[in-house]
Amino acid sequence: MKASNSRKKTINHVAIIMDGNGRWSIKNSISKKKGHEYGVRNCISICESLDKLDFIINEISFYIFSTENWKRSPIEVKNLFSLIETFYLTFKNTANKKNMVVRHYGSREKLSKKLLNIIDDVVLNTKSNNGTRLNLMFNYGARKEIEDAIKKIRISKNNTYNFRDYLYVSDSSDPDLIIRTGGELRLSNFMLWQSAYSELYFTKTLWPDFKIRSLNRVLHGYSKRNRKLGR
Numbered sequence: 540m541k542a543s544n545s546r547k548k549t550i551n552h553v554a555i556i557m558d559g560n561g562r563w564s565i566k567n568s569i570s571k572k573k574g575h576e577y578g579v580r581n582c583i584s585i586c587e588s589l590d591k592l593d594f595i596i597n598e599i600s601f602y603i604f605s606t607e608n609w610k611r612s613p614i615e616v617k618n619l620f621s622l623i624e625t626f627y628l629t630f631k632n633t634a635n636k637k638n639m640v641v642r643h644y645g646s647r648e649k650l651s652k653k654l655l656n657i658i659d660d661v662v663l664n665t666k667s668n669n670g671t672r673l674n675l676m677f678n679y680g681a682r683k684e685i686e687d688a689i690k691k692i693r694i695s696k697n698n699t700y701n702f703r704d705y706l707y708v709s710d711s712s713d714p715d716l717i718i719r720t721g722g723e724l725r726l727s728n729f730m731l732w733q734s735a736y737s738e739l740y741f742t743k744t745l746w747p748d749f750k751i752r753s754l755n756r757v758l759h760g761y762s763k764r765n766r767k768l769g770r
């Protein structure tokens with residue numbers, strides 16, 4: 540699978556909707572909390588293995604926790620946040636080891652001061668890296684992002700503006716490819732503004748079973764698509 544960097548094609552931005560942890564836990568007769576843990580570990584594993592791909596990815600986004608996930612049971616949300624607090628530090632170590640830049644891509648509302656401090660620490664400590672940009676879409680919803688952008692514009696004193704400048708990560712490029720695992724065929728409030736011309740790929744594979752080789756196969760398929768981008 541691995542090719543030399545000089546022969547690798549570059550894909551600017553790949554975004555992944557990581558779906559199927561709950562169903563994977565049922566399939567494997569383990570708790571839902573454990574299923575989410577395997578899902579987070581798989582996300583970290585893929586980040587650690589990006590250099591094994593036949594492609595170079597400049598920017599990769601992972602949908603970790605959506606604004607709609609607050610509607611889940613309080614116990615499940617608490618377990619998810621406990622995992623996220625733990626694994627954000629692992630993301631920092633992985634990112635520094637692999638020269639990656641971690642960016643928080645979401646709302647800061649409803650998040651505890653402790654969690655915000657952890658997020659800010661990871662972002663700050665990887666800011667000087669110059670490798671792949673890793674967007675952690677946490678407490679993220681596209682409608683919320685658009686609404687927040689409009690609020691910022693309303694209080695701005697600028698008479699002219701670029702809407703993108705008011706999004707959560709203004710210098711993030713539009714995804715070339717959005718992958719959704721778990722078999723559902725929808726975007727679920729994910730990057731609605733940025734996905735206007737993104738290529739889409741849906742797979743029935745549950746997220747914990749979607750490995751680096753799975754990603755490599757999807758990228759090979761994507762590389763054969765003819766992207767007209769409205770032309």
